[in-house]
Amino acid sequence: MALTTDLLADFEARGLVHQSTDAAALREWLGTPGRRVYAGFDPTADSLHVGHLVALMLLRRVAAAGHEPVAVLGGATGMIGDPSGRSEERNLLSAEELAANIAGVERQIRGLLENTGRTVHVVNNGDWMRGVGYLEFLRDVGKHVPLAQMLGKDSVKSRLDRDGGLSYTEFSYMLLQAWDFVHLSDALDCRVQIGGSDQWGNITAGIELGRRLRARDLHGITCPLLTKSDGTKMGKTAAGAIWLDPRRTSPYRFYQYWINLDDADAGRCIERLTELPLDEIRGLADLRTANPAARDTQKRLAEELTRLVHGEAGLTSARQATAVFFGAEIGALDDATLAEIFADVPSREFARTVLDGDGLPLVDAFEATGLSPTKSAARRTIEQGGAYVNNRRVADVTHRLTAADVGGSSTLVLRSGRKSYALARFL
RNA sequence: GGGGAGUUUCCCGAGCGGUCAAAGGGGUCAGACUGUAAAUCUGAUGGCUAUGCCUUCGCAGGUUCGAAUCCUGCACUCCCCA
Numbered sequence: 001m002a003l004t005t006d007l008l009a010d011f012e013a014r015g016l017v018h019q020s021t022d023a024a025a026l027r028e029w030l031g032t033p034g035r036r037v038y039a040g041f042d043p044t045a046d047s048l049h050v051g052h053l054v055a056l057m058l059l060r061r062v063a064a065a066g067h068e069p070v071a072v073l074g075g076a077t078g079m080i081g082d083p084s085g086r087s088e089e090r091n092l093l094s095a096e097e098l099a100a101n102i103a104g105v106e107r108q109i110r111g112l113l114e115n116t117g118r119t120v121h122v123v124n125n126g127d128w129m130r131g132v133g134y135l136e137f138l139r140d141v142g143k144h145v146p147l148a149q150m151l152g153k154d155s156v157k158s159r160l161d162r163d164g165g166l167s168y169t170e171f172s173y174m175l176l177q178a179w180d181f182v183h184l185s186d187a188l189d190c191r192v193q194i195g196g197s198d199q200w201g202n203i204t205a206g207i208e209l210g211r212r213l214r215a216r217d218l219h220g221i222t223c224p225l226l227t228k229s230d231g232t233k234m235g236k237t238a239a240g241a242i243w244l245d246p247r248r249t250s251p252y253r254f255y256q257y258w259i260n261l262d263d264a265d266a267g268r269c270i271e272r273l274t275e276l277p278l279d280e281i282r283g284l285a286d287l288r289t290a291n292p293a294a295r296d297t298q299k300r301l302a303e304e305l306t307r308l309v310h311g312e313a314g315l316t317s318a319r320q321a322t323a324v325f326f327g328a329e330i331g332a333l334d335d336a337t338l339a340e341i342f343a344d345v346p347s348r349e350f351a352r353t354v355l356d357g358d359g360l361p362l363v364d365a366f367e368a369t370g371l372s373p374t375k376s377a378a379r380r381t382i383e384q385g386g387a388y389v390n391n392r393r394v395a396d397v398t399h400r401l402t403a404a405d406v407g408g409s410s411t412l413v414l415r416s417g418r419k420s421y422a423l424a425r426f427l
Numbered sequence: 428g429g430g431g432a433g434u435u436u437c438c439c440g441a442g443c444g445g446u447c448a449a450a451g452g453g454g455u456c457a458g459a460c461u462g463u464a465a466a467u468c469u470g471a472u473g474g475c476u477a478u479g480c481c482u483u484c485g486c487a488g489g490u491u492c493g494a495a496u497c498c499u500g501c502a503c504u505c506c507c508c509a
Contacts, residue, residue: 260463293462326463377456380471386457417457 006030007037007065008221013278014271016058016223018197021207026219029191033066036121036190040177040199042074042082044093046104047245050235050257053305054226056112057273058194063116064275070190071109073102075126076176083170084155085198085225087162090170102126108244112308121188125180128187141179144212145205150174153201174205181206182213197222226272229264244309250343251310252325255318258302259295263288266297274304317341325419330390335409338423342413346370347423352410355426359402362387362394369422371414381416388415 007030011017020026029035039055041048048056059069078098081090093101106122113120150156153174159166181203184190193203203220210218226234235242235257242257243249261269267288270281284297307315321341324330330338348369354360366378366387381387382397389405390413401424406412412424 256463262464263462291462295462298462322463372456374474376474377472381457384457384471418463420456 005061005065007062007067010061010065011058011221011223015268016054016061016272018222018224019200020221021204021219025217026192026221029217029219030065030067035067035192036070036184036188037062037067037192037194038070038072038181038184038190039194040072040074040077040125040180041105041109042078043098043101043105044078045243046101047243047248048105048108049244050242051226051233052244053235053273054223055195056109057275058223059113060116060275062194063113063118063120066118068119068121069113069116070121070123070184070188071113072180072184073106073109073122073124073126075102075124076129077125077173077180078102079126080169080173080176082155082173082177082202083159083166084173084202085196086159088164089167104245123184125176125183128183129176129179137175137179141175141209141213144209145175145178149205149208153205155198155201174202177202178205178209181218182210182216185210185214185216185218191217192219192221194221194223196225198225223272226269229262234265234269246310246314250321251306251314251318252321252341253344254309255302255306255315255322258305259298259322261298261301263292263297266301270297270301270304274301276300276304324391324413325421327391330413331407333409335411338409338411338413342421342423345421345423347411347425349425349427352426355401355403355406359400359405362389362399362401363397365401365412365414365424366416369414369424371416371420371422386417389413391415 006027008017008020008023008027030037037059039059041052041055059071062069075098078093078101081092083090102124106124109122110120113122150171151160155174156166156171159170181193193199193206195203200220200222203222207218207220210216228234237257241249242254244254246254258266258269267285270276270284271278274281284300287294287296302318303315306318310318317340320333320337324333324341333341346369350360350365350368362382363375363378366372366381367375372378372381378387379397382394382399385393385395387394389401401412406426410426412426414422414424416422
């Protein structure tokens, strides 16, 4: 198969190269189709999050360029914890946690890479590290790594300067990752490792080891870490990380995360995280300057990434939820759809009989669902025009919910202000 | 050990014996505006079976027709001198 793209040029055009080893040698090795390129993922949780998307997308580009992506799961390294980019010692995971995490992460990686049409290798460094004895490792690997080199790495230096320092265990992490690289070059003839810029030290350690042990040229590319213009980490919100697993972060919240990025961040993300052609991206940048209010970039970005991670159905549900959360009529939606859209929203069940006769005072419903802490607060909200039933404003403090409000379904959507929702279910 | 100052509603902080559920600011919540941003403006902000009733001003008593405000004791905090 012919190469569809010059991988390195593609990376460069999208601002994905922070540092790389000798570009000419790298380009030459990548000149043959079917080359294997790897990135590692440590299973620190049972789901990847938005921060991992860069690496995943890099591997997709590897596939798109006619090569074969290799994803390495850190069954071994995950037991240690990478000190890179961390300010303090990690807590160790138990073996069971680790196994569960690996299973979850592997499923996600396969889901995101296997539809590229290329052969995808998903391997676990636990598989080749497990049988290796400590003495053996020290003789075969440790012997070839100069301490000065290890101490010179930023990840180590910055930690040594701190009060907490770092343990011998984390210090050794680098050796494991270096050995991974050499092992993969043996087993799969994989000679390029890619990762975030915080991985440069670990990658070069592997390259150095390959030269010493095998006299082999290995290559590395790091991409800039994605950060937001306000300085916070991409994918972190006040409410926590944005995960790829829909059980942790609903497709709606995932979609909204991208929609809410500011212009500069959205511009950078659409370049680095999507597969849209560069001229379309340039077009979006022009639109953004001309009419920032339209938020075309954010919409396109959210759409692309939600479809990629959650599929077409996830995108549809996220869009429906968005429409509803911004005032669309709710009457037409059935219970199942509502349940899906409002998956993140607290709900409260009532006996259907409370709707009989005079019905349930709206004030009571607001208090019972937790939308208002007290009935007085509920009254205030209603008086000030901040109370909605199925997205229709109710300004009457004495309003009572009856069968007429609920209609055919059994769920009522209550809302306080712009964005606090609660479901009332009448069973 | 001696002397002084203080403890107020989510936070800071004002508070004259009656007009105090208690100024002002912050926060929070609503509304307007807006690009689902930021800023800004407006209103609200103890509870309730609500034109009234109940509970709150460190804790426990007391004086008074009436106390966050006066008195006594207790607890805690801070400052100064030894």
